[in-house]
Structures are given as C-alpha cells and as structure tokens.
Amino acid sequence: MKKFRLLFTVLLLLAVLLGACKAKEPAMEETKELFRVAVVMPSAINDLAFSQSMYDALLTIQSEMGGEEAMEIVYSDGMFVVDDAAAAIRDYATEGYDLVIAHGSQYGSSLQEIAPDFPETSFAWGTTVDTFGIGNIFAYEAASDQGGYVNGVIAASLSESGVLGVVGPIETGDAKLYVDGFVAGAKATNPDVQVNVNYIGSFSDVALASEAANTHVAAGADGLTGTAQMVVGAIGVAEENGAMWFGTQSSQTELAPTVVVANQVYRWDVVLNEIMDLMSEGTLGGTSFVIGLANGGEVMDFNADYEMPAEVKSLALDTIKGIIDGSITIEFAE
Amino acid sequence: MISDLFSMTVLVGILASGIRLATPYLYAAIGETFGQRSGVLNLGVDGQMLMGAFTAFYVAIKTGNLWLGILSAMVVGALMGLAMAFVTVNLHAEQGISGIGFYLFGLGLSDLLFQKLLGTVETVKGFRKVHIPVLSDLPVVGEIFFRQNVLVYIAFALVPIAWFILNKTTLGLKIRAVGENPEAADSLGVSVARIRYFTIILGGTLSGVAGASMSIALVNVFQQNMTSGLGFIAVALVYFGAWRPWGVLGGALLFSLVNSLQLWVQVLGIPIPSDIAVMMPYILTILVLVATVSRVRAPSALTKPFERAD
Secondary structure, three states: OHHHHHHHHHHHHHHHHHHHHHHHHHHHHOOOOOEEEEEEOOOOOOOOOHHHHHHHHHHHHHHHHOOOOOEEEEEEOOOOOHHHHHHHHHHHHHOOOOEEEEEOHHHHHHHHHHHHHOOOOEEEEEOOOOOOOOOOEEEEEEOHHHHHHHHHHHHHHHOOOOEEEEEEOOOOHHHHHHHHHHHHHHHHHOOOOEEEEEEOOOOOOHHHHHHHHHHHHHOOOOEEEEOOOOHHHHHHHHHHHOOEEEEEEOOOHHHOOOOEEEEEEEOOHHHHHHHHHHHHOOOOOOOEEEEOOOOOOEEEEEOOOOOOOHHHHHHHHHHHHHHHHOOOOOOOOO | OHHHHHOHHHHHHHHHHHHHHHHHHHHHHHHHHHHHHOOOOOOOHHHHHHHHHHHHHHHHHHHOOHHHHHHHHHHHHHHHHHHHHHHHHHOOOOHHHHHHHHHHHHHHHHHHHHHHHHOOOOEOOOOOEEEOOOHHHOOOHHHHHOEEEHHHHHHHHHHHHHHHHHHHOHHHHHHHHHHHOHHHHHHOOOOHHHHHHHHHHHHHHHHHHHHHHHHHHHOOEOOOOOOOOHHHHHHHHHHHOOOOHHHHHHHHHHHHHHHHHHHHHHHOOOOOOHHHHHHHHHHHHHHHHHHHHHHOOOOOOOOOOOOOOO
16 A cells, blocks of 8 residues: 555656646747736636726737737736735746736735846736836826716716715725715715715625615615725615616626616726836836826726716716816815 | 714614624524534635535526525535535544635635636626515514515524524534533444534535525625635634524624624714724624623533544
8 A cells, every 4th residue: 555655646746747847848939929917916807896907908908919829918816815916926927927917005015025036027016106116116006086086976966865875995095096086076066965985894895895885875875886896795786776886997887787877997908008118118117107087097988878968978078078188176075 | 973873764774784794694603603512613614605605696697596596505515514524523634724724615616616607797686675574564673674585584593493403402412512522422322423524514504505695695796705704703703602592693793783883884974984983893892702701611622623532
C-alpha cells in the first residue's frame, strides 16, 4: 500500500509538472502585438454595478482592437478580501501582463508595495486620484456626482409624492459622491423635495438593501436610487412598488425595465484608451484620470421603454450640457 | 425628528421589516443550534446558504416552481451537511477549520455555477406575501405579523418545534447527551455518530432553506456572495441564544429589529452619522451578550471530536 501511494504521488507530481510546462509554451510563442490585460475586482463581473462597468469597458476595447488575438483579458473577480487581491495582482505581474488593473480603492496599499517590484509592468488603480508618486501606477476615478446630479434633476421633476429615497452602501468615496450629487440635483430642481438617504454599511448585503428600499417606500418615496452591487435588492423593491429607479455605474434597465428611468453608465474605456496610448509611448504611469460627462466617460443612458415627458427629457439634456460647459455647478447640500 | 420614530407608520415599518430580516437568520441559526447542541460547530453555514440560495433561484427560474426550488435547496444543503458530517465525525477534523473550508467551497461553487448557468443578474417571481385570513386584518398587528411570505411563517414556526424536539423528545435528549458527554451517551448505547450525522445534515438542510428564503422570497434575486456573512452572524446568534431555540429567536429579532431601526433613523434625518447607525445592531448584540454571559454555558463537548475507545 505504501509503495503504491508513493508511486501514485510521484506520477501525480510528474503529471502536474508536465501540464504546467505545456501551459507555458504558448506564452513564449505569442506575437508581440498581443496586449495582455489583467484585472482584479472586488465583486462579480456581472454585478450590474461597479465591477461590471470595468469588465464591460475591457470587452469594448477588445472588440475595437480586433478581438482576442489582439487583446487578452484575464480577471479575478470576487476579490473582496484584500490579501487575496494582492496575491492575484502580484501573480499577474509575475506572469508578465502588460497592464494590471486593481479595480477597487481598497487595493491601494497592496499596489504601493507591488508596483515598484515590477517596473516593466503598468498598473492602474481606481477609484482614486493617488498614484503615490510611483512611476508605473495610473489612477482613475469617476465624477459620479455629475450623473448623480442629472438623475436627481430627473427624479425631482418626475416625482409626484415629492419624496425620493437613496440606498447607499458605505458613506465613502465614489458612493458618497454619487449620493451627494443626486441630492444636489434634486434640491436644485425642487427645493421642497425630500430626499431621504440611508447607508446600509455594506457593498453586498442585498437583503438589507431591499429592506432599506422598503423603508423609503414606507416613508412615501416614489423614486429610488442607490449605488454598489447590493442595489439589485433595492431595484426589486422599486419594481414591486412601482417606484422609479435611477441607476449608476452600469445600466440596470434589464433588471426592471418597467421602472428604470435612467442610468449613469461608466465608460472606463475612455480612460483605458488614454492609458494604452501613454503605454505605447513608453509612459507606464504617473497620471490620474477622471471620467465625467464631458469626456464621455460617463454617459446618461435613458430607458427607451420608460415614457419620459418631453420637457423633463429636455431639462435632463440641458443639465448635461450645463455640467459639461460649466454653467451648472454642483453644490452639495450640508 | 426623534418623535417621528414613534409614529405608527414608522413603528409598523420597523417591526415588519425586522421580522422579514430575521427570517434567514432564524433558519440558519436554528439548524446550527441542533448541530452545536450535539457538540459540532459548523462555520460553513454561509457557504451552505449561498448554495441553497443559488439552487432555489436556478430551479425556480427554470421550472417556475417555487416549492421545487425550496426542495432542491434542502437537498443541496443536506448534501453539504453530509459532507461536513463525514469530515467531522469520521475524519475527526478540526471543526472550525473544516467549516471555513465548506464556507469557501459554497461561496466559490455558487458563484461559479451562477456565472456558468445564468451569467447575469436577473429577478424571479418569488414567494408573495400571504395574508393570513382574519388575523391580517387586525389593526397594526395584522400588518406586522400576518402579511408576510410563507417562508417567514415557517421560520417562526420552527422555533417552538425545535424547542419541543430538543426538550421534550427522546431524540432531543440524545442530542443533548451527545453534546454534553458523548462518552457516557456512547456507553448507554446512543450512537454518537448517527446523532451527529443527523444534526449536521439537518443544519445543512435548514441553511439551504435560509439561503432560499433570501433568493426566492426576500429579495428575489441571486448575486455573488449575497449572504454577505449572514451565516457567520447566525452561528454567533446560537451562542447569543444560549443554545436554546427561544434564545436564538430573541437574538435574531434583536439584531434584525435594530438593523431596521437604524435604517429608519437615517431616513428620518436623526443626526447620527451613518457609520454609527450601521454599527448599532452589532454593538447592541455585544452589550446584551456581555450582560448575560455569566449565565450561559456551552455544550461541554462542543468542537471536540469523539472517538470511540474500543
């Protein structure tokens, strides 16, 4: 029995080693033009929110470049544990990926440690503006308050009860920016509108998000919004109660086509294209980018099946124009 | 401001919300209570819940049959329980660690299956609210208690059933004996292995239903890691409830009611920072725990593997 076990283990090891060797071969034969991108994300690529926005952007660029022969995309999603993400980032850099994207502000300190070890690799980190002064880190963030403002304008214009509800994850960063923008837009349109906000303290607690939405509905809200992947719980409640939904980060129309009015869709490909241009010139980092309505990094996507009165639609379009040309400034309520 | 909190709409909202939120905790924690009373700590509850949630969701969306979804979730939960039982009882593994292993397995497999079989977040027509005749028309009380979906009612019904089984039946006596003193139980002819297999599988089954109660009743959607650590809180609630079903009910309600309270506190504009508000359920639970800790005693054989001395 012992000898058999030993033999079996040796054979298994050999098989694994051979398998590993075989897997390396194609990598050495690849063409020089293949652009290899790896991305690490805190939630699923199909979360209809934060992570999906980055994944969709990568797919867009890939098809623009000519498909999988031109650009290789690999990803590690669900990396909400920072240590796991750090290991993944380091692994990708070791395997020689050209661009490693750390899509989550919690990955910052890990990136600070890893990037200097791989001076030939370009890293990108979002959502933030801090590149730590390290030469091969790009930073990117979203001016989510802009689309939030537009959503707020539309919501306040369409609301019949005069009460709106916001379901937030944690009161920080990109989420807080969006919420503040939404409140500002609503108040600017109708100073008497009541915008209730609650934060549920989690990016993923779908059950609590749905109860938070129930709370808003009970408080009289007929328009809801929220950010982060937990909003799928809130969207369900909106649909059940016939309340309007305003989305952000990705298009959430398909989840509730009868109640979704508009979405602020993040187009990270705008940033990625700029990063790739810089990389081809030999710059591997040191710049930070912001997506907004002006550079097309944020796009207001209206649900074609939701009948919006013409004057509200033109108000929304004027608001977008106003933010882009600077005639509208977003003032956060205290 | 604070006085708004005591208006009828708000109080009813908090209570109804709290009862809904408590449901998955109840299923998972009652199941875990059986396991822990028999001496086994199962930290894999969250993974079992996620697998149950996905299975119920997938079956419900494909067949349109919600009860078939529940049944499948129970089977999947039972299978995971079976695996845990084998690892715990036969292989004498360190229970805390094997539990975490099952948690990671459930988390990963549910996500993998979700990506491969569904690929995108979508909704399902889950269990609707069922108005219990007569009772649901009672003012205030009716809206809070008697207009919930059927899984909520079953969860609360489980509490007296679990109490009865544990305290008034021979099976319950055996479970408790195995958890307190497995050697003595063994010498009296009680099969420790069989009892533990039973309680762990039962726990897995109930965790599966807990997950299903979220994906096809409470939120009607499946998403990666949608339980968000709820299973671990359920395990903590067993300790909080002093390993008694009624205590577990108290803990689940306390935690969930304070959670729904803090949501209202934020909506009503009561000036507590949101970070403090979301901490409230956890802080309150810790405070109550500290106040009652001296009167609580764990089953003596909890987490200790049992080996028959032949």
